[in-house]
Amino acid sequence: MIRKISIIALIAFFTFPINVIGETVINDSLPSLQKEKYQVFFVQSVSPQEALEVLKNTVSDIVSINHKAMLGNELTEGGYFVQTQDTKAILEDYRNSYLGFLNDLANSANQNTVLDPMSKTAQNNHNTNIKVELAKEDPFKAVQVESVIISGNNLIAHDLLKLSKIRDVKAISEIFHEKQIIEHKNTNVELQINGIDPTKWVPAQGTSYIHPSSAGGRYVQQNMYWNSWWNVSGFGINSTYEHDFFLYNYDNRTYLSSNQAANGIPTVSYWTSNLPRPYLDTRFGDPSGEKAYTIGSANGLDIWPFNQYWYYIRTPNGNTSVDTGKINAQLGYRNPSWCYTTWCSFQDPNTPIYRLILAWNISAPGTKNWNR
Numbered sequence: 001m002i003r004k005i006s007i008i009a010l011i012a013f014f015t016f017p018i019n020v021i022g023e024t025v026i027n028d029s030l031p032s033l034q035k036e037k038y039q040v041f042f043v044q045s046v047s048p049q050e051a052l053e054v055l056k057n058t059v060s061d062i063v064s065i066n067h068k069a070m071l072g073n074e075l076t077e078g079g080y081f082v083q084t085q086d087t088k089a090i091l092e093d094y095r096n097s098y099l100g101f102l103n104d105l106a107n108s109a110n111q112n113t114v115l116d117p118m119s120k121t122a123q124n125n126h127n128t129n130i131k132v133e134l135a136k137e138d139p140f141k142a143v144q145v146e147s148v149i150i151s152g153n154n155l156i157a158h159d160l161l162k163l164s165k166i167r168d169v170k171a172i173s174e175i176f177h178e179k180q181i182i183e184h185k186n187t188n189v190e191l192q193i194n195g196i197d198p199t200k201w202v203p204a205q206g207t208s209y210i211h212p213s214s215a216g217g218r219y220v221q222q223n224m225y226w227n228s229w230w231n232v233s234g235f236g237i238n239s240t241y242e243h244d245f246f247l248y249n250y251d252n253r254t255y256l257s258s259n260q261a262a263n264g265i266p267t268v269s270y271w272t273s274n275l276p277r278p279y280l281d282t283r284f285g286d287p288s289g290e291k292a293y294t295i296g297s298a299n300g301l302d303i304w305p306f307n308q309y310w311y312y313i314r315t316p317n318g319n320t321s322v323d324t325g326k327i328n329a330q331l332g333y334r335n336p337s338w339c340y341t342t343w344c345s346f347q348d349p350n351t352p353i354y355r356l357i358l359a360w361n362i363s364a365p366g367t368k369n370w371n372r
Contacts, residue, residue, distance in 0.1 A: 036151065036152065036153075037063060037149055037150070037151045038149070038150055038151075038160065039066075039147050039148070039149045040147060040148050040149075040150060040160070040163060041146065041147040042145065042146060042147065045067075045068065045144035045145060045146050046144065046145050047141075047143070047144065047145065048065065048067070048091060048094055048095075048140075048143055048145055049091065050145075051065065051145040051148060052087045052090060052091060053087075054163065054166055055087075055148065055150070055163075056087060057159075057162055057163070057166065058150065058152075058159035058162060058163065059152065059158075059159060060150040060151060060152030060159045061082075061085055061150065061151045061152060062082045062085065062090070062148060062149075062150055063081070063082060063148075063149040063150060063151050064079050064080060064081045064082060064148070064149045065079065065080045065082065065094065065145055065147075065148050065149075066078070066079045066145070066146050066147045066148070066149075067079070067080070067143045067144055067145050067146055068143075068144050068146055069098075069142040069143045069144065069272075070142055071129050071130070071133055071142075071274065072125075072126075072128065072129025072130075072132050072133065073125075073129065074126070074129055074274045075274060076272050076273065076274045077146075077272065077273065077277075077278050078101075078270065078271050078272025078273065078278070078312075079270070079271055079272075079280065080093075080094050080097055080098075080269075080270050081267065081268060081269055081270070083269075094140075094143075095140045096215055097215055097269060097270040097314070098139065098140050098143055098270075099139060099140065099215070100213055100214050100215020100216070100270075100314065101215070101219075101270060101272060101312055101314065102130060102133055102134055102139060103134070103214040103215070104211070104213050104214055104215070104219050104221065104312065104314070105130050105221070105310075105312065106127075106130050106131070106134060107211070107214065108207075108209045108211075108221050108223075108367075109123070109126070109127040109130060111209065111367050119204075119205060119225045119227065119308070121306075122225060122306055122307055122308040123223075123308050125308065126308040126310070194350065195348070195350045195351040195352060196234040196331060196348070196351045197234065198329075198354045198372070199230065199231065199372075200230065200231065200232070200233045200234030200235075201231075201232065201234035201235055201239075201241065201300070201329075201331050201351075202329045202354045202356070202372050203224035203225055203226050203231070203243070203309075203329070203372065204225060204226060204227040204228075204231055204371065204372050205224075205225050205227070205369070205370065205371045205372065206222065206223045206224040206225055206369075206370060207222075207223045207367065207368065207369050207370070208220075208221075208222055208223075208245065208325070208327060208357070208362055208367070208368045208370065209221040209222075209223075209367050210255060210256070210323075210325065210362070210363075210364040210365050210366060210367075211365045211366075211367075212365065213314050215269075215270075215314060217257075217269055217314055217315055217316045217317055218255060218256050218314070218315060218316075218317055218318065218365075219256075219312060219313060219314040219315070220245055220256060220293050220312075220313050221310060221311070221312045221313075222243050222245055222310060222311050222327070223308060223309070223310045224243055224309050224310070225307075225308060225309070226303060226304070226305045226306075226307075226309075227305060227306070228305050229305055231305055232300075232303050232304065232305055234331070235300035235301045235303060236300075236301065236333075237301055237337075238333045238334045238335070238337045239299075239300030239301055239331065239332070239333060239334075240296055240297060240298050240299075240300055240331075240332040240333060240334055240345040240346075241275075241296065241297045241300040241303065241329075241330070241331060241332070242281060242294055242296040242297075242328075242329075242330040242332065242345070243294065243295075243296075243311070243327065243329060243356075244281075244292055244294045244327065244328040244329070244330055244353075245292065245293050245294055245325060245326075245327050246286075246290040246291060246292050246293075246325055246326050246327075246328070246359075247290070247291045247293065247318075247323050247324070247325045247364065248289075248290065248323060248324045248325065248359070248360050249288070249289050249290055249291045250289035250290075252319075253318070253319050253320035253323070254291050254318040254319065254320065254323055255318045255320060255321070255322065255323035255364040255365065256291075256293060256313075256315040256317075256318045256323075256364075257315040257316040257317065257318050258291045258318060258319075259315075259316075260283055263282060263284065264282040264283040264284035264285075264286075265280060265282050265283075265342070266280065266283065266291075266292075266293060266313075266315070267315075268280070268293075268313050268314065268315045269314045269315055269316060270312075270313075270314045271295060271311070271312065271313045271314070272311070272312050273295045273297075273309075273310065273311035273312065274309055274310060274311075275295065275296075275297035275303070275309050275310075275311060276297050276298070276299040276300070276301075276302035276303060277297060277298035277299040277302070277340045278295050278296065278297055278298070278311065279295065279296050279298055279340065279341055279342045279345070280294075280295055280313075280342065281294040281295065281296045281342050281345075282342045282343070293313050293315075294311075295311035295313065296332075296342065296345055298334060298340035298341070298344075298345060299340065300331075322363075322364065322365075323363075323364040324359075324360035324361070324362060324363060324364065325357075325360060325362035325363075325364055326355070326357050326358060326359040326360055326361065326362060327356040327357040327362070327370070328353045328354065328355055328356060329353070329354040329356050330347055330353050330354075331347075331348045331351045332345050332346050332347050332348055333345075333346055333348055334346075354372075356370055356372065357370055
């Protein structure tokens with residue numbers, strides 16, 4: 001979530017010929033772009049194999065692949081960060097990352113010791129979903145690619161035109177130009193003057209897991225549970241929610257890899273969540289001595305009580321074998337309301353951050369249950 005300095009990513013909608021903000025491109029008159037990144041959305045989701053087959057037609061690098069998958073009756077969304085440009089190796093590592101995530105979730109479920117009867121029912125449903133997926137012959141078949149982020153130089157516009165003409169992709173419906181950001185003022189956004197009571201939006205309980213991953217590297221998983229309709233009554237039509245997990249980095253040593261892109265997005269191996277409209281949050285504006293590993297929900301209004309919500313982030317190993325962490329709960333809002341990315345999520349200035357687990361009372365590696 002953006003803090004202090006307010007900026008949003010400028011989202012450009014393209015039809016072909018491409019219309020680029022600030023310049024118009026017609027037919028083969030193409031712009032010279034310097035290592036730009038674009039998020040290419042498939043009009044209809046495709047399998048990872050199909051997505052990679054399509055992208056073989058381009059010279060741009062694949063940065064990450066974003067997908068949806070059903071985990072039993074839970075809709076999950078997430079992303080895989082590409083480690084190589086070899087198609088066969090990408091597919092193998094992508095599959096291993098997804099299976100590793102399922103196995104890590106199963107391992108976390110075995111450690112859970114929650115709590116009141118209603119949350120236990122939600123946890124049991126979640127655990128059953130994991131077992132059902134792992135019992136399938138090929139759980140990776142559940143993964144459906146929604147978009148890819150590609151990076152390239154002056155040839156990327158040629159690639160975008162080429163992709164738009166591939167029949168089985170049909171069209172590129174949106175292209176997200178990461179580098180174009182504009183100053184944003186808090187206009188036409190209804191905020192509570194006196195803030196919102198934490199019991200109306202902060203989850204009632206949950207569990208934090210930070211452990212070695214079965215897929216290699218290490219992972220953090222955060223489970224959260226809202227226990228009544230009152231507990232979610234503070235979310236409005238444009239509300240966002242962030243369950244901010246931080247590792248101590250004032251000594252420049254973290255249990256998870258602290259690498260990040262220039263825009264503050266953590267360079268992770270794999271991330272996913274069943275939160276409504278999840279996004280991997282940027283560290284933009286965060287203090288350098290605290291490294292955030294957060295997946296936010298861009299649609300807080302769709303957070304329902306009595307469900308087990310969670311997010312999962314896997315990274316390469318950090319540069320220390322022990323660490324400490326904390327968790328903050330943060331209420332925010334989307335502006336503009338039609339944008340669901342980290343760049344359009346802002347902290348509600350009138351609702352204070354809620355300290356769920358104080359600094360630095362989480363041990364990594366380790367598991368910790370908490371109550372609000």
